Amino acid sequence: MEFILVxxxxxxxxxxxxxxxxxxxxxxxxxxxxxxxxxxxxxxLSKLVYPHQLERIKLGDELEHTMxxxxxxxxxxxxxxxxxxxxxxxxxxxFFIGVFEAFMAICMKGYEHNPLRSRAFRLKETxxxxxxxxxxxxxxxxxxxxxxxxxxTALLMFEAFDVEVKKFNYSRPIKGSMGLAYNSVQGTFQxxxxxxxxxxxxxxxxxxxYEELRKQPLLWDIFTRHANEMGFKDFHILIIQEVxxxxxxxxxxxxxxxxxxxxxxxxxxxxxxxxxxxxxxxxYHLLK
Numbered sequence: 269m270e271f272i273l274v275x276x277x278x279x280x281x282x283x284x285x286x287x288x289x290x291x292x293x294x295x296x297x298x299x300x301x302x303x304x305x306x307x308x309x310x311x312x313l314s315k316l317v318y319p320h321q322l323e324r325i326k327l328g329d330e331l332e333h334t335m336x337x338x339x340x341x342x343x344x345x346x347x348x349x350x351x352x353x354x355x356x357x358x359x360x361x362x363f364f365i366g367v368f369e370a371f372m373a374i375c376m377k378g379y380e381h382n383p384l385r386s387r388a389f390r391l392k393e394t395x396x397x398x399x400x401x402x403x404x405x406x407x408x409x410x411x412x413x414x415x416x417x418x419x420x421t422a423l424l425m426f427e428a429f430d431v432e433v434k435k436f437n438y439s440r441p442i443k444g445s446m447g448l449a450y451n452s453v454q455g456t457f458q459x460x461x462x463x464x465x466x467x468x469x470x471x472x473x474x475x476x477x478y479e480e481l482r483k484q485p486l487l488w489d490i491f492t493r494h495a496n497e498m499g500f501k502d503f504h505i506l507i508i509q510e511v512x513x514x515x516x517x518x519x520x521x522x523x524x525x526x527x528x529x530x531x532x533x534x535x536x537x538x539x540x541x542x543x544x545x546x547x548x549x550x551x552y553h554l555l556k
Contacts, residue, residue, distance in 0.1 A: 320381040332457045335405055335465045336384070339454040342404035342467075343418040343512060344475035345388070346447045347371070347425065350482070352396035355442065363436045364396060370428035371398050374421060378409030385409050388421050391467055398425075399475075401467060405455050414450065415515035419508070422446050426504050426555055441502040447479025448508040449544075450515070477543035478507045481550065486539045490527060495554055504555040509544065513551040524551040 313322060321334040349355075357363070375388040385407040391399040402408060402418040410417065426444060433442045453469035481487050482505055495503045513524060527534075527550040529541055541547050 318379075320384065323381070331463055335455055335457075337455045337457075339452055339469070340404035341414075341450065342401040342453045342471055343414050343448055343450045344391075344453065344471040345400045345402070345418060345422055345425075346472075346475040346479040347398040347400075348394075348445050348479055349396045350443045350445055355438070357436070357438060359436070363432060363438075366432045366435065367429055368393050368398055370432060371400070371425055374424050374428060375400055379406075380409075383407055387417070391472075399472070401453065401471075404453050405467070413515050413517065415512045416517050416520055418448055418512065419506075419516060419520050422448065422506055423555075426506070429504075443502050443504050445479055445482050445504065446506045447475045447477070447481070448506070448512050449474035449478050450509060450511050474509065474544055478509055478550075481507050484539070486534055486537050487527070487550070490533075491552065491554065494525060498554065498556075500554060500556050502556075506553040506555070508551050508553075510547055510549050510551065513549070524553050526551055 310322070317325075317331075317334070321331070324334045325331060355363075372390050375386060375390045377387040379386040384405065387409050388400040388402050389404070389406045391401055393399075400421075402421060403414045408414060408417045412420075425446070429444050436442070449471050451469065451471035451474055453467050453471045456466055456468060457463045458466050482491065491503075491505060495501075508524065513521060516524075529539070529548055529550065541550075
């Protein structure tokens with residue numbers, strides 16, 4: 269009997285201690301989550317999601333309901349730095365951070381909550397590359413065609429890139445390359461504990477492959493011969509899909525050069541357009 273009383277006393281004391289501890293913990297938590305702490309949390313979260321997402325979460329929405337998930341159409345822009353592996357400098361990382369911050373500022377121009385719109389959507393950074401989308405998940409900021417918006421945004425990015433290169437003051441020219449493609453795309457929140465927003469679809473695959481066309485020896489030979497005629501030793505290059513070119517207004521179409529994929533030079537050397545089997549032409553624009 270005494271043993272039972274001892275056990276009961278012990279359990280009762282433990283329960284009282286636990287309740288006391290929980291009350292102290294609750295008071296500490298409430299005290300710690302004061303206005304400054306809440307502001308700090310808000311500031312940190314704003315680095316991870318867009319302002320409209322924060323507002324919707326405050327109103328009780330789940331994170332997964334704060335961005336479009338239905339299939340749509342977009343022009344994807346895949347940017348890469350030519351021969352980036354050859355850059356040797358103690359401030360290389362700072363240079364890329366500056367480039368991507370400048371690109372992000374361009375993407376965010378005209379950003380609005382309702383309806384969701386912005387000049388472009390920053391999808392991701394890929395070491396020395398940057399991927400963005402025009403038309404999805406954010407609507408464009410003006411009434412121009414997606415093609416005009418995408419090309420004008422690409423040209424702004426090249427300008428911003430040149431500014432960062434000038435600041436970097438490297439010993440050799442640094443040039444970029446972009447590929448634009450229009451096709452289906454869809455939003456998704458990645459599985460796992462960290463639910464980051466992402467896009468997938470044919471448009472991303474094709475844009476990446478169009479950017480990589482500069483690495484095809486036969487096409488690079490055409491690009492460099494054209495650049496030499498223009499007096500360019502080094503150059504940026506923007507390569508776009510046929511559907512993007514055909515959707516451009518005349519003023520933008522005029523800046524592009526055409527490569528016929530049935531050109532005798534390409535056919536004779538067995539060039540194959542493996543990534544867009546319906547393509548008949550490639551269009552490119554060189555910038556000094």
